[in-house]
Amino acid sequence: MRDFSLSTAALALNTATLGHNMPGAGAGWSAEQTLDACAQRGIGGIVFWRPEIGTRAAQIGQYAQQVGVKVVGLCRAPFLTGPLSFQDSGKIKDDFRKSIDETSLLGADVLTIVVGGVEAGTKGVHESLKYVTERVADVLDYAASNGVRLALEPLHPMYGGDRSCLTTTRDALDICDALASAWLGVAIDVYHVWWDTDLPRQLRRAQGRIFGFHLCDWLAHTTDFLLDRGMMGDGVADIKSLRACVESAGYDGFCEVEVFSAQNWWKRDPADVLDIMVERFRTVC
Amino acid sequence: MRDFSLSTAALALNTATLGHNMPGAGAGWSAEQTLDACAQRGIGGIVFWRPEIGTRAAQIGQYAQQVGVKVVGLCRAPFLTGPLSFQDSGKIKDDFRKSIDETSLLGADVLTIVVGGVEAGTKGVHESLKYVTERVADVLDYAASNGVRLALEPLHPMYGGDRSCLTTTRDALDICDALASAWLGVAIDVYHVWWDTDLPRQLRRAQGRIFGFHLCDWLAHTTDFLLDRGMMGDGVADIKSLRACVESAGYDGFCEVEVFSAQNWWKRDPADVLDIMVERFRTVC
Numbered sequence: 001m002r003d004f005s006l007s008t009a010a011l012a013l014n015t016a017t018l019g020h021n022m023p024g025a026g027a028g029w030s031a032e033q034t035l036d037a038c039a040q041r042g043i044g045g046i047v048f049w050r051p052e053i054g055t056r057a058a059q060i061g062q063y064a065q066q067v068g069v070k071v072v073g074l075c076r077a078p079f080l081t082g083p084l085s086f087q088d089s090g091k092i093k094d095d096f097r098k099s100i101d102e103t104s105l106l107g108a109d110v111l112t113i114v115v116g117g118v119e120a121g122t123k124g125v126h127e128s129l130k131y132v133t134e135r136v137a138d139v140l141d142y143a144a145s146n147g148v149r150l151a152l153e154p155l156h157p158m159y160g161g162d163r164s165c166l167t168t169t170r171d172a173l174d175i176c177d178a179l180a181s182a183w184l185g186v187a188i189d190v191y192h193v194w195w196d197t198d199l200p201r202q203l204r205r206a207q208g209r210i211f212g213f214h215l216c217d218w219l220a221h222t223t224d225f226l227l228d229r230g231m232m233g234d235g236v237a238d239i240k241s242l243r244a245c246v247e248s249a250g251y252d253g254f255c256e257v258e259v260f261s262a263q264n265w266w267k268r269d270p271a272d273v274l275d276i277m278v279e280r281f282r283t284v285c
Numbered sequence: 286m287r288d289f290s291l292s293t294a295a296l297a298l299n300t301a302t303l304g305h306n307m308p309g310a311g312a313g314w315s316a317e318q319t320l321d322a323c324a325q326r327g328i329g330g331i332v333f334w335r336p337e338i339g340t341r342a343a344q345i346g347q348y349a350q351q352v353g354v355k356v357v358g359l360c361r362a363p364f365l366t367g368p369l370s371f372q373d374s375g376k377i378k379d380d381f382r383k384s385i386d387e388t389s390l391l392g393a394d395v396l397t398i399v400v401g402g403v404e405a406g407t408k409g410v411h412e413s414l415k416y417v418t419e420r421v422a423d424v425l426d427y428a429a430s431n432g433v434r435l436a437l438e439p440l441h442p443m444y445g446g447d448r449s450c451l452t453t454t455r456d457a458l459d460i461c462d463a464l465a466s467a468w469l470g471v472a473i474d475v476y477h478v479w480w481d482t483d484l485p486r487q488l489r490r491a492q493g494r495i496f497g498f499h500l501c502d503w504l505a506h507t508t509d510f511l512l513d514r515g516m517m518g519d520g521v522a523d524i525k526s527l528r529a530c531v532e533s534a535g536y537d538g539f540c541e542v543e544v545f546s547a548q549n550w551w552k553r554d555p556a557d558v559l560d561i562m563v564e565r566f567r568t569v570c
């Protein structure tokens with residue numbers, strides 16, 4: 001297992017950790033200012049969200065390269081199913097390709113897929129997962145031709161209804177097995193999987209197919225479905241054990257800190273948040 | 286699979302569905318009035334919560350027998366682990382035995398166990414599940430000597446931190462395997478397990494060990510961790526398929542409706558809630 005106590009080269013900031021800190025909101029940092037703040041702290045990588053990038057993907061990607069911060073990935077493809085999707089397979093396909101284009105222009109390797117919830121008119125997750133499989137299959141060649149790897153992210157089962165009918169690493173790997181492409185893998189997020197005692201077994205199956213590893217913590221008394229994640233060390237997830245499993249499965253990439261936290265971390269000075277994130281990465285991850 | 290369209294003999298009311306409807310709250314129904322309301326509608330069973338019973342377990346049990354409503358079970362044993370438990374193994378053991386006594390006095394067969402969250406000073410669920418196993422083992426003989434079966438209820442993973450480190454049917458059956466007692470089984474609640482694609486396989490393992498089956502629905506856009514359950518038919522759970530799996534595993538007992546719903550069902554006239562519950566049971570379950 002890698003020793004993170006002395007180096008933050010493998011640490012990546014998911015900009016969600018700084019909340020809606022974009023021009024006109026929060027501390028008002030531009031993508032470039034965020035990149036500078038990462039570079040100053042030796043944070044090796046960054047993951048952006050599409051609204052922060054807009055039409056400036058190539059420009060931001062170039063700036064990241066200049067300051068020596070790797071753009072690890074982009075969040076995220078459109079919902080493929082469920083009530084929050086475009087609910088129009090043509091629109092979904094177009095936006096899916098657009099998100100692949102943006103990932104490529106940024107110089108990032110990985111596009112994260114949050115699949116979407118239960119498809120209208122169906123019950124349970126079975127049929128929705130079939131749609132997900134079909135819609136991912138549709139874009140695999142396009143992703144490959146753009147050099148973009150797709151990471152299916154199983155979300156916590158509390159999102160099963162509206163955000164992700166894909167709730168376990170097991171289900172995500174079943175889709176990977178079905179589509180058998182080197183361009184399709186999984187993203188493992190501590191927040192979504194910490195409770196799953198089947199995870200060690202599934203991660204052994206995942207050998208070579210883990211395209212992302214996301215850090216945060218699960219607060220014992222969490223109060224919000226979306227915006228109450230904990231910083232590493234503040235919750236009950238066994239982060240070190242999870243990382244050991246992920247690394248045993250061959251993962252040697254970035255560890256991406258993604259803390260949605262409207263009432264705590266997003267209210268703080270983003271410079272302080274980054275400093276604490278670095279310290280926690282070195283000590284509790 | 287049983288046909289529920291014509292009979293409600295297998296339907297049980299979990300009184301949580303009527304909210305805090307006890308003397309002094311809600312419609313102010315006593316346990317006896319609730320039993321009358323069930324009897325009038327041909328609802329075959331009932332499950333009470335301990336605060337409604339107090340020291341009147343035997344008396345309420347006798348009344349239930351008089352009006353021909355079976356007391357199916359009691360909610361619930363004390364939390365065995367985690368931040369909401371007594372955090373004192375002696376107190377936990379005493380109250381666990383007391384809850385067994387109350388179940389027996391009520392004339393109910395089954396005591397439901399919600400195990401509690403992650404034990405203080407530990408990370409992940411591994412160690413907590415060991416404590417759970419030990420603490421259940423401790424009372425098994427006592428339960429057997431009182432004729433009370435214990436039902437481990439896996440809760441939705443969103444409760445993993447504070448209410449239940451036991452989040453999957455798989456983990457619950459692993460504990461049952463470890464303790465190998467005819468007095469220990471599982472309770473399967475649609476709300477907690479609807480997302481789990483591993484469930485059909487686990488329920489095949491559960492043959493003869495399902496001690497309870499709980500009905501409600503998962504609302505696609507649920508807004509509260511505790512008190513926003515849906516009535517059957519209003520959400521995205523595939524209730525009929527779940528019931529088919531449960532019955533294939535040999536379960537032929539009551540189907541217990543348990544809808545915690547502070548903003549909707551608890552605000553309605555409890556007589557109407559019961560009428561709608563009966564109609565949904567016949568048509569969508």
